[in-house]
Amino acid sequence: MATIRVPADERVLGDVEAVTAFLAAEGIEHERWTPAHPLRAAASAEEVLAAYEPEIAKLKARGGYVTADVIDVRPDTPNLEAMLGKFRREHWHDEDEVRFILEGSGIFFVHPRGGKVFAIEVGPGDLIRVPRGTWHWFDLCAERRIRAIRLFQDPAGWSPRYTESGVDLGFEPVCLGPVHLPTRA
Numbered sequence: 001m002a003t004i005r006v007p008a009d010e011r012v013l014g015d016v017e018a019v020t021a022f023l024a025a026e027g028i029e030h031e032r033w034t035p036a037h038p039l040r041a042a043a044s045a046e047e048v049l050a051a052y053e054p055e056i057a058k059l060k061a062r063g064g065y066v067t068a069d070v071i072d073v074r075p076d077t078p079n080l081e082a083m084l085g086k087f088r089r090e091h092w093h094d095e096d097e098v099r100f101i102l103e104g105s106g107i108f109f110v111h112p113r114g115g116k117v118f119a120i121e122v123g124p125g126d127l128i129r130v131p132r133g134t135w136h137w138f139d140l141c142a143e144r145r146i147r148a149i150r151l152f153q154d155p156a157g158w159s160p161r162y163t164e165s166g167v168d169l170g171f172e173p174v175c176l177g178p179v180h181l182p183t184r185a
């Protein structure tokens, strides 16, 4: 379940409705997906895409995405640090960044124009759509594991364009894990 952190305000949101509403106000779509049928832990990419076919089809129709694939990143993935290095500097894309998390976790930092940076920690079941042009960066949590469905409008257009602002240097990619907020009275 995604959590939001606004470091400048020392604010943390962990309630699904609050998270989705916060992100919607920033133009970022968030949904929780469950598979149409149970998935084995060792399910192949094809099985994963088949299990989420209805959600993927809806998203494709809404956003003009033409392809979907599954990425798998583990601590022993070759060139992992070099790969992460490309995405942990503030950048934007000419295409939307769409991820549905199957396993593991990661943290997106988003820098609204003229606004406060906030972090979105994502885990299994979270779909997130970061619109094209949004300034952001991404890192994995400490376990260095993520498996995710990606959707593309045009894979060729999906490369980082760096702001070179250095803003990313002021934020530690520390994941909180599931947040236990005080229950409402």
Ligand SMILES: [Fe+2]
Pocket: 087, 091, 092, 093, 097, 136, 137, 138, 160
């Ligand atoms: Fe990105």
